[in-house]
Amino acid sequence: MAGRTRRSDIGLVAFDLDGTLVDSSADLANAINVLLADLGVDRLPDSEIVAMVGDGAAVLVRRALTAAGLDPELPGTLDRFLEYYNRHSLDHTRPYPGMVETLQRLSVRLPLAVLTNKPAKATEHVLEGLGLRHFFGETVGGDTPFGRKPAIAGLLHLAQSVTISPQQVLLVGDSAVDLATARNATASICLARYGFGYRFTAEDFRGDEWFIDRPHDLLALLES
Numbered sequence: 542m543a544g545r546t547r548r549s550d551i552g553l554v555a556f557d558l559d560g561t562l563v564d565s566s567a568d569l570a571n572a573i574n575v576l577l578a579d580l581g582v583d584r585l586p587d588s589e590i591v592a593m594v595g596d597g598a599a600v601l602v603r604r605a606l607t608a609a610g611l612d613p614e615l616p617g618t619l620d621r622f623l624e625y626y627n628r629h630s631l632d633h634t635r636p637y638p639g640m641v642e643t644l645q646r647l648s649v650r651l652p653l654a655v656l657t658n659k660p661a662k663a664t665e666h667v668l669e670g671l672g673l674r675h676f677f678g679e680t681v682g683g684d685t686p687f688g689r690k691p692a693i694a695g696l697l698h699l700a701q702s703v704t705i706s707p708q709q710v711l712l713v714g715d716s717a718v719d720l721a722t723a724r725n726a727t728a729s730i731c732l733a734r735y736g737f738g739y740r741f742t743a744e745d746f747r748g749d750e751w752f753i754d755r756p757h758d759l760l761a762l763l764e765s
Contacts, residue, residue, distance in 0.1 A: 548763055551729065552705035554647060555696065556677075557714035558657035558664060559594055560736035562640060563671065566591045567633035572626035573605045576618060582609045591737050595716045597658040597683040598623060627663055631670045637735060643756040644676040647763070654699045656712065656722075658683035658690055678702065691721035696728060711751075713759065715739045720750070731759065 559565045570587035577584055585608055593604040602622050603613035647653060653676050657664055661682030668674040679702055681687055687695035693707070700707045710728040712719055715736025723730035731751040732739065753759050 548765065550709055551651065551711045551763065552709035553652050553654060553699060553703050554711045554713060554759075554763075555654045555656045555699050557712070557716070557719050557733075557736075557738075558655055558659050558667065560715040560738040561637075561713055561719075561733050562655070562673065563634050563636050563667060564737070565630070565634040565667070566594075566737050568626065568630050569594055569601070571632070572622055572629060573601070575625050576602070576622045577605065577609050579621065580606075580609075580611060580615070580618075582611060585609060592740075595658065595718050595738050597689050598626075598660055598663070623660065623663070627666060630663060630667055634667060634671070636671055636673065637756055639756040641673070643759055644673065646760055648676045651763075652703050653677050654702075655680040656690065656695050656699060657681070658718065660684045690718045691725055693722060693726040696722060696726045700728075711763075713753075717741070717745070720745070731762065 556562050570590040573590045574584040585605060589608065590605060593601050599619050602619050606613045606615060606618060644653065655664065655677050659682055661684055664680055664682045679699055681695040681699060683689040687698055696710060696712065697707055700710050707726045707728050711731055712723045712728050713731045713733060715733040716738030720730055720732065731753060734752055734754050751762055753762065
């Protein structure tokens, strides 16, 4: 991105889901550990599992199997994980504090979307179950034809859907995958330092990123 996009030029805010809109860490970790127990191995620490999140369900399962000393290509494990997770994805998952109010205020003045590596069905289930779906025009999951972030096809589609350029998209996310996606698409990036995917050093940044420490900060950022 050549320079920072002016706030007044932002025409769409696209949110990552896990670690940005919602704290899903407990339900993701529980689902992985149920899978590992079914496979006859010891559970992994929740923090270790959460650190594996960000590149989609299939990658999460492969990483967890590898960490547990199992074959990462063990047949049927992704389906078993998703079958349990889809039934329990709302046991503990909640919007981050202040997120609902932030979405209420933002949706009045800007179109909002979701761009996540989570499978589309699970994404819709979480958004509907938490009463968030109506805030967003489109949602793009990681198992759609657009592919997973950091591929840019999903972001480009979202920009096209509201007839703006990619440079007018603000991607709000918490991980290195989100940062890479925005850079690949020449979009703006706002990184949620409260999210469980936020693991950066100063060398990762080049000075044109925005940052928030709570959802409400996004309002101040865009309204300033």
